[in-house]
Amino acid sequence: MSQSLESYLFLSAALFSIGVYGLLARRNLVAILISLELILNSASINFLAFNKFCLADKAVGQVFAVFVIALAAAEVCIGLSLILLLYRKRGSINVDEAGELKG
């Protein structure tokens, strides 16, 4: 089982769906950020799984996983500072209270 591609892909699909659920359901911006991290990790798992079972050059998938981790770091970096800014401004980090886009 640990040697089949499908099990990894299934795992990453579950992780991805859980991430999407959190993204849509949570109000707290930090929790949303955490959900995003789950989604990114599912992508990483996919990269490495395909790297192992489908690619000849075993460096390709790993390189992309490195990029994902680096970009996740950047994303969290910016995301957190934005959340802090919002918190200072409004005293709350609930996403449904930031409703300026209302049409």
Added chain:
Amino acid sequence: MSLADLVFIGIAAVTILGALMAVSFKNVFYNALSLILCLFGVACLFIYLNSEFLAIMEVIIYIGAIAVAIIFAIMLSRPMARETEKLEAAKISRSFVIAAFLFAGLCLTLHRTVWHAASPEGDYSMRMIGKALLGWGILPFEAVSLVLLVAIIGALLLAAGKERSS
């Protein structure tokens, strides 16, 4: 069923459990802690995928930097750590349905697709990763480093600029 498989199932269960807790606890502090659990499981999976280097990176960067940064942010905004979120039933159910259908769709796709397998044997070493990063991957590598730089400067600006004005 081999020992490796048993351990794999355990790790997968921990990962899923961590992920579920990371989105379902109402207190965001618990969420962050659950995330660490989940990320740890993912790092173990990476080892199963022969990528020891990335497993280490996962632990160092994700758990050591990102998760800690999140916890810092939570602690910095004092009430956030104690606050429990009021969840709306409509929103929850809507998100659940969408996520469930998404999962079903993904599983169906997995099931239907024919994968072209290749031998799992090969050179997974850090040397090859380094060569790839500085060989054909030099352009995305530089781009990512630029993004990181911009992100750091931007984060500093966002965080510091406000304090100066206040």
Added chain:
Amino acid sequence: MDLALLWTIQAAPLLAFLVIQLLPGGLKKAAPLVAVGGALAAALSSLRLLWLHLDGGSLPAVFAVNWLDVADAPLWAHTQIPHYSLSVGFLVDPLNLLMITLVTVIALFVHVFSAYYMADDASRARYFGFLSFFAFSMTGLVLSSNLLQTFLFWELVGLTSYLLIGFWYEKKSAGDAARKAFVLNRLGDLGFYLGTILLFILFGSLDFVDLRADVLRQAFAPAVLTTLGLLVFTGVMGKSAQFPFHAWLPDAMEGPTPVSALIHSATMVAAGVFLLARGWGLFSASVTTLQVILVIGSLTAFVGASLATVQRDIKKIMAYSTVSQLGFMVMAMGAGAPVAGMFHLSTHACFKSLLFLTAGAFIHHFHTNDIWEIARGGGKKDKLAMAVLTLGLLSLCAVPPFSGFFSKDMILEALKEHSLFFYGVGLFVSFLTNYYSFRMLFVLLFSKEAAGRAAAKPHAPAAHGHDAHAHVAHGASDAAHAETGLLKFCRALPLVSLALLSLYVGALGTPLFHNALLHWLGGAEIESHLDLSIVAVTMTLFAAGVALAWFQFRDPEAAEKRLESSANPVKLLLDRKFFVDDAYVFLVKGVGLRLAALLNWIDKKAFNGILVDRTSYAILGLGKLGSKLQSGQLQDYLSLAMAVGVLILFFVINSGGVHLAVGG
């Protein structure tokens, strides 16, 4: 050479118009000069063109360029023309050349006469601008090589006609008359336009050279040909004032008299008859069309002539006379004798413009349109005007050897060959023509001159005072016109020239000149053999008409009193103009307005109320529904996007899926 001349004819009046429009205020006085210059250039060019082609060689000549390719393949199964295309250009053939010469020469004389007639009018620059523009449009109409181009210029002459009828627009009657002319013409032009479009769709070409009767008969069923011909004929009815569209022409006399001479007698109204000859292939392809044309023409001739017998206004007499003569020409066309019709058009153009200019001379001098008033004012003392008036009237009455005789004789001959009934109508109309002509002449001749101008105060029923308006500056005093030598010349030259011209044109159609005009128009086989029986009948009728007029009007004052007191059904019928105007009023007020009210109701309730309002409410509701999507909540947007994404995912899976070739 030809093309240069054609361009000169076409462009000189337009250039004159533009120059007049651009003249600075101080130079507006030069407008008559510019207009006369343009008309002179056009007239000389057309004479030169006529001279070059007098032997009839190399005719017809077409100078056309392809304008628009509509279709490569026939749009209609039976059509003969493989390529649908529209062209623009000039067509030159004997018919054209005759018409263009007539138009430009008469236009020249009318321009010259206008210089005299409009000398005192403040806005004569506008007048001459319009007149030049009319000359441009009319030459364009005559020279067009195809039906669509003709239609465009046809509309332009309609516009100038409208502008010139309403030239004294501050007078309500003039504005109303202009509108009436415009609307009635539009009604006719609608048919013309429909016919043109249909013809193009069905036949594939609008070029006159392609419209030949035999080709058309091969291509279409008779019913289609009749429809096409009658639709185009509707335009002719509007423009040539055929019954029941004739009502606008008498009212058009609100315009300045030279305009009436040029546009509403000699050229524009004759354009309809010209079009009948121009598109002869189309009209003659269907016997039914010709029959309808003949009936309409005879009705018009009769109505016009009978109404002319009761008018007091000199211009109205001539207007109704024009209606009647146009009817005559159309009758000739309907009887299958286009050459006779065109011949009568030519002679009529000359003598009727002459008559109108004479009327203009009287009106300008006596400030009234009423023949009794003119007579009391001493009209008969104007020897030149009286002489040319008599000449014109004799031509009109078809007395040999004046021009009208030859052309009318030809028409009567054609009618006699065609059917005895219409021959009878023609003869009766001739009789009426004689009667009203000599009625006018006798009133002018035998009235006693009133002692002073005070007696010539216009009395109520006759106070149309059409052109008197132009002379407000003069006041009512009998101060003699300070006519300079130049103005006198401007008055005399056109009268004398047109008189001579009308004699000459008539003579061209006689054996004396070897039937030059007729041969030229219709080929060698056309002869005008004087049918002595017809001549005898017409002469008898002439004598009868003159006698009746003499009997009634040798004492004009008594006749006037008798006219005012008498009342009988015929007089009522004629006074009310056969109730045609009343019919129009009934149609517009009784039927049209009620229909409009009904449509308005339907529009308000059904279209506006249900369709438009409901639609707007529905869209408003949809918008409100849509705006609920725009909650401003990030997660709502995300949910929507995700849901759509999931749907797309399932769709892709269900439709067979993409065969992901990962790795390999």
